[in-house]
Amino acid sequence: MFIKMDMAADKPIYIQLKEQIIEGIARKELQPGDDLPSVRSLAADIGINVHTVNKVYQQLKQEGYIQIHRKRGVIIHPDGFLPADENYINSLKEELRPLLAASICHNLTIDEFKELSDEIYLQILNKEGEQHE
Amino acid sequence: MFIKMDMAADKPIYIQLKEQIIEGIARKELQPGDDLPSVRSLAADIGINVHTVNKVYQQLKQEGYIQIHRKRGVIIHPDGFLPADENYINSLKEELRPLLAASICHNLTIDEFKELSDEIYLQILNKEGEQHE
DNA sequence: TATCTGTTCTATTAGTAGTATAACAGACAA
DNA sequence: TTGTCTGTTATACTACTAATAGAACAGATA
Known part of the structure; x- marks a missing residue:
């Protein structure tokens, strides 16, 4: 994974994580339909709590960046880029x-x-x- | 005064106040050397706590926007615009x-x-x- | 002396960030 | 069926920030 957290920064880690995923989408390292790690594995991976990851995923879903399927897990929204409404x-x-x-x-x-x-x-x-x- | 607070917004009021003062300087409604209200009077004026205003003034001083004199009070920094270092x-x-x-x-x-x-x-x-x- | 200024102190309430454990419900493979 | 994975929800706790409140101190000045 390409995630790098800065635990000493004043910026909350859930904001850091969210911004890095969005930047990953922007630079097309994360493409429509791509899988994202499960909340548990990503949390373990970068050493933070499951709830913190879940919070990020919920916000990204809310803003249309990703889709969350009960079993399949989390994927980048397959419709491609969002509308600038x-x-x-x-x-x-x-x-x-x-x-x-x-x-x-x-x-x-x-x-x-x-x-x-x-x-x-x-x-x-x-x-x-x-x-x- | 030209300050308009939105108490219902999610943005902290000390951030709102700080941004409005900075924008006042940017649009030259507040010019170098101009007086700013005392912490007490501004707090009473917009209906917030003295400490909240003080916090904003301290940050603005720290960032070079204003000067604070013991008795004279608070003034916009007389040197004019800040350096883009x-x-x-x-x-x-x-x-x-x-x-x-x-x-x-x-x-x-x-x-x-x-x-x-x-x-x-x-x-x-x-x-x-x-x-x- | 009285009053204004910024400043500092202590204390309280409310909310957010983050962690920790646990449990539930759906999907799917062995 | 059983086990294991998924997201999801609930509760609880610690730590920090935002905001308020009241009081006091120190310097300047009329």
């Missing part, structure tokens, strides 16, 4: 807004902000540059 | 990364993402479009 766009806007406000206060131009976005975008999709430390 | 850029990147990964999963192109950024950027700087609900 108004709901999603609005939540994205609300998350971007404080980042942009702070950027302005740090003398970052909108062009510099967009260049940064480009950079990270390529970094995510580049299969080589796995880790970001 | 490596430290800040790295923290911004870490916040942007999960947003971009999720955007990719929602079929958003990098260009659409950047258009969204443009839109919010203008929305912040536009003195008219105050609220974002």
Whole structure:
């Protein structure tokens, strides 16, 4: 598995796990229909509690990233990428807004902000540059 | 004051307050040297606890947005906008990364993402479009 | 002296993050 | 049928954060 937890970080581990799975989907390492480990095996694998993994899976299901079948287990949603509906766009806007406000206060131009976005975008999709430390 | 709290939101009120002050600085409604209300008066004004306001001021001081003087009170940092040092850029990147990964999963192109950024950027700087609900 | 400022202390309530054990119900293979 | 895997639910506990509350201290100033 490609999961790397940072137990010392202030970011909750269930958020870390969730983000890494989403990034795995984004870079197509996890493709539609692919199996995900069971809650128990993944929990044992990365050394965290079953409930923590279950919480992540429930949220990913809720947001449409995965499907959960009683016996077969957990799979990446077979329909492929999600629709960028108004709901999603609005939540994205609300998350971007404080980042942009702070950027302005740090003398970052909108062009510099967009260049940064480009950079990270390529970094995510580049299969080589796995880790970001 | 231009502060509007949403007590029903899941976002902690100290985060809301902090973000609104930062956005006030970004849109230049709060200019270098300007006075901010005392912890007590602001707390009474928006109906929250003194300690909550104090926490926000301490963090804003720590991040260089404001100065706190024993008697004079709290002022917007007189040096103007902050430097976009490596430290800040790295923290911004870490916040942007999960947003971009999720955007990719929602079929958003990098260009659409950047258009969204443009839109919010203008929305912040536009003195008219105050609220974002 | 009285009053304002930020600051610090202690204490309480409520909620979240994470762990731990256990049990239930469905699926499936031996 | 039995055993074992799956997700799911329930309960309980610890630790931490968010928020409130009241009080007190120290410096500045009118």
